[in-house]
Amino acid sequence: MTSRAEVLQAFKRDGRIAIVGASLAGLRTAEALRDEGFTGSLTMIGDEAGEPYDRPPLSKQVLTGWVPAEGTTLPRRRHIDAQWLLGVPASGLDLAKYVVRLADGQEVPFDRVLISTGVRARPWPVEAEAALDGVFVVRTREDADGLRRALAAGPRRVLIIGAGFTGSEIASICRERDIPVTVAELGPAPLVGALGAMIGEIAADMQRAHGVDLRCGVKVTQLEGDEQGRFRRAHFSDGGTVDADVAVVALGGIRNTEWLRDSGLAIGPWGVACDSGCRAFDLNGLVTDDIFVAGDVARCPHPIYEYRFISLEHWANAVEQAQIAAHNMVNLQADRWPHLSIPAFWSIQFGVNIKSVGVPTFADEVMVTQGSVSDRRFVAAYGYKGRVTAAVSFNNAKWLDHYRTLIEAAAPFPPPLPTPDQPADAKPMPVDFPGPLLLSQDATVVVTGHDPSERRVTAVRL
Numbered sequence: 001m002t003s004r005a006e007v008l009q010a011f012k013r014d015g016r017i018a019i020v021g022a023s024l025a026g027l028r029t030a031e032a033l034r035d036e037g038f039t040g041s042l043t044m045i046g047d048e049a050g051e052p053y054d055r056p057p058l059s060k061q062v063l064t065g066w067v068p069a070e071g072t073t074l075p076r077r078r079h080i081d082a083q084w085l086l087g088v089p090a091s092g093l094d095l096a097k098y099v100v101r102l103a104d105g106q107e108v109p110f111d112r113v114l115i116s117t118g119v120r121a122r123p124w125p126v127e128a129e130a131a132l133d134g135v136f137v138v139r140t141r142e143d144a145d146g147l148r149r150a151l152a153a154g155p156r157r158v159l160i161i162g163a164g165f166t167g168s169e170i171a172s173i174c175r176e177r178d179i180p181v182t183v184a185e186l187g188p189a190p191l192v193g194a195l196g197a198m199i200g201e202i203a204a205d206m207q208r209a210h211g212v213d214l215r216c217g218v219k220v221t222q223l224e225g226d227e228q229g230r231f232r233r234a235h236f237s238d239g240g241t242v243d244a245d246v247a248v249v250a251l252g253g254i255r256n257t258e259w260l261r262d263s264g265l266a267i268g269p270w271g272v273a274c275d276s277g278c279r280a281f282d283l284n285g286l287v288t289d290d291i292f293v294a295g296d297v298a299r300c301p302h303p304i305y306e307y308r309f310i311s312l313e314h315w316a317n318a319v320e321q322a323q324i325a326a327h328n329m330v331n332l333q334a335d336r337w338p339h340l341s342i343p344a345f346w347s348i349q350f351g352v353n354i355k356s357v358g359v360p361t362f363a364d365e366v367m368v369t370q371g372s373v374s375d376r377r378f379v380a381a382y383g384y385k386g387r388v389t390a391a392v393s394f395n396n397a398k399w400l401d402h403y404r405t406l407i408e409a410a411a412p413f414p415p416p417l418p419t420p421d422q423p424a425d426a427k428p429m430p431v432d433f434p435g436p437l438l439l440s441q442d443a444t445v446v447v448t449g450h451d452p453s454e455r456r457v458t459a460v461r462l
Contacts, residue, residue, distance in 0.1 A: 004332055011111065012330050015040040018100050018108050019082075020090045021116035021256075022046025024054065025295030025318040025325075029114050030080040032326030042082040043108055045100060047089035047117075048140065056315055058144035059169045060348060064176070065152070069145040090117070093263040095291070111290065112329050115260070115272055115280065116322075118296040119253030119313060124161075129223040134231035135247045138166060147248065155179060155245035159234050161220050163190035165347045167250030168203065172349040175210045182213040182242045184220050184234070187434050195360050195392055197432035199380060202373060202394070210350045215240075223247055253313060255297050265291065270311045271299040276338040278325035292329055294321035300339060304407065305362045305389070314345050342404050346397075352376050355397040358390030358407045365428040369417050371396050378423075379403070382431060383413025 017033065019026045022044050030042055046052070053072040061067035085102065092101035093115075099107040121137035124130035134155075136147045151158070151174065158174050160167045163185035174181040187193060189200030190207060207214045219237040226232045233243050257267040265288075266273040266281040272293045273281040278300070280291040293300075295318040301307040320341045328336045346355040360366075363382035371378030371394075379399050382390035388411045391403035399419075406415050414428055 008330070008332055011040070012036075012038050013040060015111045016043070016109060017041070017112050017114070017329065018043045018045060018110035019114045019116060020045045020093075020100055021114075021118055021295070021297070022048070022052045022084070022086060023116050023118050023295055023318070024052060024074060024315065025116040025118070025322045026114065027052040027074055027076075027080075028319050028322035029116065029294055029326045030082055031077045032323050033330065034078060034080050036326055036330045038326075038330050040111075042080060043110070044080075044082045044084045044086075045088075045090055045102070045108065046084075046086045049087040050141070051084075051086075053141060054315075055139070058141065059138050059166050060173075062141075062144040063138075063148050063151065063170065063173045065148065069141040069148070072141065090259045093260055093265070093291075095264055095288075098290075113291055114325055114329070115291070115293045115297060116295045116318075117256035117259070119255050121249070122251040122254050124223065124247075124249045124251075126223070129225070130249070131229075132223060132225040132231040132247075133229055134245055135223060135249065137249050138170065139253070147246075150246050151177060151179065157182060157242065157244040157246075159184065159220075159242055159244040159247045160250055161234075161247065162250035162252070163187070163203075163207075163214070163216070164193065164250060164252060165191065165349075167248065168207070168349045169347060170248050170250065171207060171212050172210070175212060175350070180211075180213070182215065182244065183207065184218055184236065185214070185216045186219050188216055190214070190216075193361075193434055195356070196363070196366055196382075198366050198368075198429060199392060202376075206350050206352065206376065213242075253296070255311070257297065268299075270309070271297045273299045273309060276301055276303070276340065277328045277336050278321055278339060279328065292325040294318065294325040302359075303338075303340065304342070304410075305359055308362070310343075310359060312343050314343055316344050317341070342407055344400070344404075352394050353397060354392065354394055355400055356390060356392045357400045357404045358382065358388075360390040360392060360431075361433060362389050363431045365413065366431045367414050367428045368423050368426055369415060370399060370419055370421055370423075372421075372423070381406075381413065381415050383415075383428065386413055387411065388413045388415050 052074045057072050088102045088104045091103045099109050121139035157180040160183045163183050171181050171183050190203040192200030222235040224233040255271045260267050274293040278292045279287050280293050296313045299309045299311045324339045344357050360382050363384045365383045369381045377395040379393045388406040
């Protein structure tokens with residue numbers, strides 16, 4: 001009788017693994033698989049024609065001209081001996097036949113598969129307006145290079161739609177170049193959806209102090225072009241207008257899960273649901289053994305955050321999940337690892353290095369615990385039900401490891417303050433995040449059958 005260990009060794013030697021998504025998470029998973037001793041067949045599938053590249057520099061170094069777009073290719077940590085199928089997107093995942101279907105009709109067989117298809121930029125919703133010359137999103141190398149050239153041409157004004165991290169970083173770059181910029185944000189302040197009202201107010205003051213025409217609580221209702229099809233003017237919900245040559249649509253991302261619609265996996269607008277070992281759930285909530293997920297497209301429960309499913313578009317999270325997924329693909333159940341890393345994120349805007357640890361949206365209170373808000377050098381801690389859950393620093397990142405320790409230890413909130421540079425009037429206040437958006441096109445499910453052996457879930461799209 002063949003033991004499980006013998007089956008695993010045979011798989012590591014002769015098995016077939018397909019990685020769908022030639023991304024940061026996909027490449028790092030492939031490298032980790034080889035490090036783990038997997039010598040079988042490895043296939044990398046990607047919808048873009050080029051090799052995997054780093055995306056954070058696109059809204060930072062590439063737009064400033066410090067790094068050319070083609071210079072963002074991810075470094076190889078080792079040779080992965082893979083078959084590369086690039087420039088053709090995946091169109092389906094057949095779990096009955098264990099094949100990935102590609103848009104050109106190819107079928108790629110596998111024994112195990114990693115889904116790392118990430119997110120794409122949310123486009124401007126009116127197709128004709130989105131096609132105007134001068135309207136950009138920033139997600140790919142081509143996007144970033146096109147916007148870089150548009151900024152280098154010296155536009156009279158740039159309109160940025162959305163004041164999240166990407167929109168705020170691009171606004172900062174415009175002001176560094178002394179380009180007039182208007183930022184339109186539907187919420188009450190920049191970054192408010194990620195960091196809450198208090199930090200949002202600080203971010204708003206920072207933008208205005210650097211000359212940004214910041215308009216909050218308004219919606220862009222129309223992008224107007226001239227007779228030559230070039231963007232020239234935007235109209236707002238409050239009746240105002242702004243004339244500009246360039247519009248940057250920074251409305252967040254859409255997770256690339258449409259190709260999985262008929263796969264039977266638990267997918268939705270927040271990604272592919274998986275366990276903390278990166279194994280995907282099916283529609284019935286059952287964990288799969290051979291389907292793994294990593295990176296921006298993964299929606300994973302975190303024990304520290306009450307096992308809530310969390311989706312993160314963070315560079316470090318993609319790398320860490322890749323390591324976990326690779327290990328668990330080629331090890332027995334008893335040796336599998338959970339993904340328990342505390343999330344971390346960073347952004348540079350208006351001369352300020354903003355870094356966070358933990359999940360700020362998992363909080364009901366926030367408090368400035370160190371430094372000076374007026375000097376833009378401080379740390380704010382977040383708490384939920386009396387314990388520390390996150391921290392955000394402005395030009396004071398050296399303390400974040402201390403807060404990571406507090407989060408992991410479920411330390412009480414407000415936390416003990418570690419330094420003498422404590423604000424005299426520091427006190428907790430409500431974190432005040434905007435209410436969740438209602439997704440009218442969300443997927444829902446119906447349950448059928450009566451006996452336990454018959455009960456099943458079917459996806460229904462309204």
